[in-house]
Amino acid sequence: MPQQVRAVVAKAKGEPVSIETIEIPDPGPGEAVVKIQACGVCHTDLHYREGAINDEFPFLLGHEASGIVESLGEGVTNVEVGDFVILNWRAVCGDCRSCNRGNPHLCFNTHNATQKMTLDGQELSPALGIGAFAEKTLVHSGQCTKVNPAAKPEVAGLIGCGVMAGLGAAMNTGEVGHGDSVAVFGCGGVGDAAIAGAHLAGASTIIAVDLDDKKLEWAKEFGATHTINAAGTDVVKAIQDLTDGNGVDVAIEAVGLPQTYEQAFYARDLAGTVVLVGVPNPEMKIELPLIDVFGRGGSLKSSWYGDCLPSRDFPMLIDLYLQGRLDLERFVSETITLEDVEEAFHKMEAGEVLRSVVVL
Numbered sequence: 001m002p003q004q005v006r007a008v009v010a011k012a013k014g015e016p017v018s019i020e021t022i023e024i025p026d027p028g029p030g031e032a033v034v035k036i037q038a039c040g041v042c043h044t045d046l047h048y049r050e051g052a053i054n055d056e057f058p059f060l061l062g063h064e065a066s067g068i069v070e071s072l073g074e075g076v077t078n079v080e081v082g083d084f085v086i087l088n089w090r091a092v093c094g095d096c097r098s099c100n101r102g103n104p105h106l107c108f109n110t111h112n113a114t115q116k117m118t119l120d121g122q123e124l125s126p127a128l129g130i131g132a133f134a135e136k137t138l139v140h141s142g143q144c145t146k147v148n149p150a151a152k153p154e155v156a157g158l159i160g161c162g163v164m165a166g167l168g169a170a171m172n173t174g175e176v177g178h179g180d181s182v183a184v185f186g187c188g189g190v191g192d193a194a195i196a197g198a199h200l201a202g203a204s205t206i207i208a209v210d211l212d213d214k215k216l217e218w219a220k221e222f223g224a225t226h227t228i229n230a231a232g233t234d235v236v237k238a239i240q241d242l243t244d245g246n247g248v249d250v251a252i253e254a255v256g257l258p259q260t261y262e263q264a265f266y267a268r269d270l271a272g273t274v275v276l277v278g279v280p281n282p283e284m285k286i287e288l289p290l291i292d293v294f295g296r297g298g299s300l301k302s303s304w305y306g307d308c309l310p311s312r313d314f315p316m317l318i319d320l321y322l323q324g325r326l327d328l329e330r331f332v333s334e335t336i337t338l339e340d341v342e343e344a345f346h347k348m349e350a351g352e353v354l355r356s357v358v359v360l
């Protein structure tokens with residue numbers, strides 16, 4: 001029987017979100033209904049409600065979630081009812097060009113639920129194919145990654161997006177190694193996870209850049225060795241000054257703005273790597289002298305979801321957290337209810353929180 005549950009919906013561009021009663025179908029073949037226990041508020045949710053991702057309103061927001069598998073459709077073998085899972089937005093297909101080349105972490109044809117959740121008969125677009133600011137959601141079973149249930153739900157859920165995106169931007173995409181110098185632009189949840197990832201990977205210099213001194217203080221707690229407040233500062237010069245005039249080996253942009261991308265581009269050493277993890281809006285453009293792109297060498301990379309393979313990376317990160325080697329609890333600024341999501345967006349914009357996490 002289809003179920004009615006409470007959920008946070010963005011009905012129109014730029015309008016405050018509202019709590020609605022939505023309908024969830026029974027899981028069809030390959031699908032799962034998950035009872036949500038926690039879901040973090042990521043900047044990408046705000047991008048959706050601002051119409052910066054696409055205009056397929058109404059959106060069912062929320063995508064950084066953990067929960068318990070409640071029911072399964074036919075043919076599901078990777079999880080069982082009752083499993084504690086983190087939801088992922090990379091359910092690999094196993095058969096696209098990328099999967100066939102042995103790169104499932106870059107799968108070009110990831111799975112989502114085939115059936116639609118609805119609001120008054122209208123189909124909802126779940127954020128990143130998840131939609132977890134809801135009591136329950138419908139996903140493809142491949143979007144459920146089973147992890148150790150000893151982890152707190154509000155902590156585990158964060159691995160489902162921002163923390164994975166940041167850690168992976170440093171460890172997977174940027175391939176940060178021992179002794180590397182790294183700069184991270186933007187110290188929200190994603191940027192701080194990149195700092196934590198650079199720290200785990202053995203970087204010796206980790207420079208945090210933000211406009212907000214409070215964010216820079218928090219960045220130090222994740223492993224930043226130096227901080228730069230970008231307001232009124234020549235950021236590129238400040239980074240060069242901290243690296244013997246050379247710039248960093250890996251520059252990670254975790255804001256999603258042309259000016260911070262350009263700073264990252266020029267703040268890296270020759271043959272260095274730029275990693276773009278911040279999500280720009282479709283109007284944004286950058287202009288760079290092509291001779292600088294050529295002459296500085298190195299690589300310009302984009303990182304989607306930290307180039308993660310959920311089945312490989314989520315259980316590993318939960319293990320590191322349970323062993324006390326990755327302080328995921330530090331990302332949780334506050335726990336809130338579904339009713340508080342709109343206010344959490346304002347707190348995020350005002351820089352008051354790293355992650356507000358809805359707990360159900």
Ligand SMILES: NC(=O)c1ccc[n+]([C@@H]2O[C@H](COP(=O)([O-])OP(=O)(O)OC[C@H]3O[C@@H](n4cnc5c(N)ncnc54)[C@H](O)[C@@H]3O)[C@@H](O)[C@H]2O)c1
Nearest residue numbers: 043044165186187188189190210211256277278279304305
């Ligand atoms: N690539 C991916 O897979 C992926 C996944 C999740 C989120 N994201 C994106 O990552 C970005 C960061 O997400 P978040 O949740 O950490 O957001 P956030 O809003 O919590 O953090 C952004 C930070 O950037 C800082 N900032 C803003 N302008 C700046 C500037 N000019 N110079 C330096 N710092 C500046 C802000 O003060 C803030 O601390 C967003 O664009 C989000 O959509 C990408």
Ligand SMILES: [Zn+2]
Nearest residue numbers: 093096099107
């Ligand atoms: Zn694939």
Ligand SMILES: [Zn+2]
Nearest residue numbers: 042044161162
């Ligand atoms: Zn996200």
